[in-house]
Amino acid sequence: MKRRGLFYCQLGFTVLVCLFMIVPVVMSVLAGLTENYFIGLSSGLTLRWVEEVWRLYSDTIRLSIQLALACLVLTLLLGVPAAYALMKSSRRWANAIEEALLLPVAVPGLATALALLLAYGHHRDFRDSWLFILVGHVLFTLPFMVRPVLSVMRASDMQRLEEAAASLGAGFRQRFLGIVIPNCVSGILAGALMVVTLSVGEFNITWMLHTPLNKTLPVGLADSYASMRLEIGSAYTLLFLLMIVPLLITLQWLGSLVTRRH
Amino acid sequence: MSLTSHHEARSLSGAAADVTTKAARRRSYLGTLRRQPAVLLALVPALTFFCAFWLLPFTRLVAMGMQPDKNSGMIAYWAVVAQPQYLYSLLWTLLVSIGVSLLAVATAGVAGFFLARNRFRGKAMLVAMLTFPLAFPGVVVGFLVIMLGGRQGALAQFSMLLFGERWMFAYSLAGLFVGYLYFSIPRVITTVMAACEKLDVSLEEAARSLGAGTWRVTRDVIVPALSPALISTGAICFATSMGAFGTAFTLGTRMSVLPLSIYSEFTNYANFTMAAALSVTLGVITWIALSFARRLAGGSLGASA
DSSP, X not given: OHHHHHHHHHHHHHHHHHHHHHHHHHHHHHHHHBSOTTTOGGGOBXXXXXXXXHHHHHHHHHHHXXXXXXXXXXXXXXXXXXXXXXXXXXXXXXXXXXXXXXXXXXXXXXXXXXXXXXXXXXXXXXXXXXXXXHXXXXXXXXXXXXXXXXXXXXXXXXXXXXXXXXXXXXOHHHHIIIIIHHHTHHHHHHHHHHHHHHHHHXXXXXXXXOBTTBOOHHHHHHHHHHHSOXXXXXHHHHHHHHHHHHHHHHHHHHHHHHHHHO | OHHHHHHHHHHHHHHHHHHHHHHHHHHHHHHHHHHHHHHHHTTHHHHHHHIIIIIHHHHHHHHHTTSBOTTTOSBHHHXXXXXXXXXXXHHHHHXXXXXXXXXXXXXXXXXXXXXXXXXXXXXHHHHHHHHGGGGOOHHHHHHHHHHHHSTTSHHXXXXXXXXXXXXXXXXXXXXXXXXXXXXXXXXXXXXXXXXXXXXXXXXXXXXXXXXXXXXXXXXXXXXXXXXXXXXXXXXXXHHHHHHOHHHHHHHTOSSOOHHHHHHHXXXXXXXXXXXXXXXXXXXXXXXXXXXXXXXXXXXXXXXXX
């Protein structure tokens, strides 16, 4: 029965780690809903701070959604054809190119943003528009679209399917839209969710590239943490969680679905 | 009798299939060759975007670091190691990141292994709670550290109740350490759990049947088998901690970790050459760590916090 003791030891340890992860989140959520956090929960629960955040920062939420969707469209347009070409080319080339596309993820966002600023910062119109941030987000998220799509394409024997279609007289367009795309939907979906999640949460690049008129959600969060009372920062974090957690749950569910099928 | 004929038929059809696949492979090879240029066109948009907005700017950044630093007059890359304030910043960041990675691998390794091996009620819940902070941006992690160790944090309230004084750690090195640990733990747990699924349980059974105790099996069988995953996830934690700007920025630590040094060189002193040299140095370090991790594990991408 030594094993049983060990089991409870490990369980206790794991629960402790879990508490470390979850307690601050719960505290933050509660703080965002408390009338006065300094006094405590006895001051009553309220949605006042959430409303306040909405009044102050709804622009940032709108911009973040807009950026995430634009980023998704661009990564789809750039990433899916790229994955297709990588599948068709030799492994060595494909790996080298994939490695290159991964560089903006491997190098800290600060460095990527600095490089962008020093190279394109003097184009005022471009620098001041939200498109400048979009470029950073696409660089950062593109590999997360290419990778899952490429691995699904490789797993599903695309070559054979395409040849069958070609022998039946399907042209390239017909093959790409009718065979290739439908066969890697699960990869595209996983990539899309990942891209949106990362784009909504991206801070390191965005903080360097943002302007006072173009603030995203994480930029607004940093702003509120630095200059607003704790309740407002917490309520804002709560809104962020409400946006990101459903995306994460879907992503996990999708992941388990794919592994179960294989 | 029927068994052999069945077997023969199978091998015959196998041979036939072999011939057809060979032919098909040759045909498809020719086909690929013929289609190659058109297919490569599909890469053009992504590569153009990458070259225009990353490769070219980054090359300029690398070149910019070769210019002399305007304060010391040294080549900026040289100043990174020759000027104490930059060198300390670099060493400090390395030290903190290594410490965090080791601690994260140790704690989350134990928890991940436990979760992968045992079935009990509420396990799915536990796993979900341990892994969903994976997607939190660095700023949010910084704020959560403030919730734990700030002026009105959990520790301060607790110590106020017991001792009548407020204990804080959020704005010191400890806060930074806790924050980095916070975003490292979910990464390690997911990796370790995935690696445990692939472990060969028969090796453990063999060791046990030879009389090895739990501790011995862990040390001599499980840890060595998991070590590629542990080292690679450790390297990812290291790279993430090295480049973690958001957490350090939110905590506003006086501790000059490298990302904060880069930021202040760029915005406060407008010293672009030094900012460029420091960020290229940082980029090379994280890139090496991540490629090392990928070579070991050949899997996940590793995102920044």
